[in-house]
Amino acid sequence: MDPRQFLAEQFAEHEQTVATTRDAVAESFAALVEACSRAIEAGGKILFFGNGGSAADAQHLAAELVVRYRVNGRALAAIALTTDTSLLTACANDFSYDDIFARQVEALMKPEDVAIGISTSGNSGSVIKALETARAIGGTAAGLAGRDGGKMVGVADPLVVVPSTVTARIQEMHILLGHALCDMLEKRHRPGVQAH
Ligand SMILES: O=C(CO)[C@@H](O)[C@H](O)[C@H](O)[C@H](O)COP(=O)(O)O
Numbered sequence: 001m002d003p004r005q006f007l008a009e010q011f012a013e014h015e016q017t018v019a020t021t022r023d024a025v026a027e028s029f030a031a032l033v034e035a036c037s038r039a040i041e042a043g044g045k046i047l048f049f050g051n052g053g054s055a056a057d058a059q060h061l062a063a064e065l066v067v068r069y070r071v072n073g074r075a076l077a078a079i080a081l082t083t084d085t086s087l088l089t090a091c092a093n094d095f096s097y098d099d100i101f102a103r104q105v106e107a108l109m110k111p112e113d114v115a116i117g118i119s120t121s122g123n124s125g126s127v128i129k130a131l132e133t134a135r136a137i138g139g140t141a142a143g144l145a146g147r148d149g150g151k152m153v154g155v156a157d158p159l160v161v162v163p164s165t166v167t168a169r170i171q172e173m174h175i176l177l178g179h180a181l182c183d184m185l186e187k188r189h190r191p192g193v194q195a196h
């Protein structure tokens with residue numbers, strides 16, 4: 001296949017996903033913003049986690065909040081649970097892979113915090129177990145998912161579900177939603193000088 005034609009099809013599929021996602025997620029996205037906003041006002045933090053491409057999203061979004069999105073201002077409390085290879089390998093080796101995020105939630109999560117699990121299928125065991133742990137602690141267990149939300153339905157609330165079955169397109173919506181979340185939180189909680 002010609003790469004130009006292929007790229008045109010990829011863009012068309014992406015644009016179609018943008019169009020169907022915009023209205024589908026408006027309410028759940030607003031609920032996620034409010035939950036994170038409340039956490040920041042209460043002195044809490046946001047914990048991000050996910051597997052594969054979603055692990056990259058987790059650390060990308062935590063960096064926006066701790067460092068800067070658009071505005072130079074105060075640091076906002078966020079952490080990605082995907083970055084400590086000693087911890088991740090010990091936990092997967094000694095306990096089980098499904099414990100890699102749950103163990104960190106158990107150690108770090110406070111009731112005023114928000115845990116945001118990111119999973120395109122909504123079914124990754126490591127994400128589900130961590131969200132269940134967050135709920136048991138009394139914190140907010142939130143999620144970004146795709147497809148029909150999978151096992152995250154009933155575990156994560158708020159749960160933002162991208163109505164697509166294509167993993168790559170779901171991930172593209174997740175980072176758009178994550179950037180929008182960081183932008184909103186920065187507007188509300190990081191007064192400062194616009195950097196770009
Ligand atoms: O980035 C991709 C595919 O675009 C992959 O690395 C993908 O994230 C991995 O297969 C994940 O393990 C999928 O997990 P999940 O999104 O279903 O929770």
Ligand SMILES: [Zn+2]
Pocket residue numbers: 053168171
């Ligand atoms: Zn990917």
